Amino acid sequence: MAKKIICKDKPVSALVNFVVWLTGVLVSLSVGFGMAYKTLTIPIPVISSIVPWAGWIVIVLTVLSVILAVADRM
Numbered sequence: 001m002a003k004k005i006i007c008k009d010k011p012v013s014a015l016v017n018f019v020v021w022l023t024g025v026l027v028s029l030s031v032g033f034g035m036a037y038k039t040l041t042i043p044i045p046v047i048s049s050i051v052p053w054a055g056w057i058v059i060v061l062t063v064l065s066v067i068l069a070v071a072d073r074m
Contacts, residue, residue, distance in 0.1 A: 025066055032058030 034040035035055025042048050 021069070025062060028058060028062040032056070032062060 031040065032055045035051050036059060037055075038052060040051070040055075042051055
C-alpha cells in the first residue's frame with residue numbers, strides 16, 4: 001500500500017503536485033481520445049486494428065483513477 005503524503009506545511013508543494021497530476025490526466029485523456037478516434041495511429045497493420053480499443057481502455061482507466069483520487073481525498 002502506498003504511503004499517503006499530506007503537505008500541510010508546504011502549500012506550494014501541494015499545488016505543484018496537483019498541477020502535475022492534472023497534467024498527467026489531461027495528457028492521458030488526449031492520447032486516449034487520439035487513439036480511440038484514430039488520430040494517433042501505429043503503421044503496423046496488425047497492431048493498428050487494436051489501437052482504438054487500447055484508446056478506450058486508457059480513457060476508462062483515466063476516468064476511473066480520477067474518480068478514485070477524488071473519493072480518496074474526501
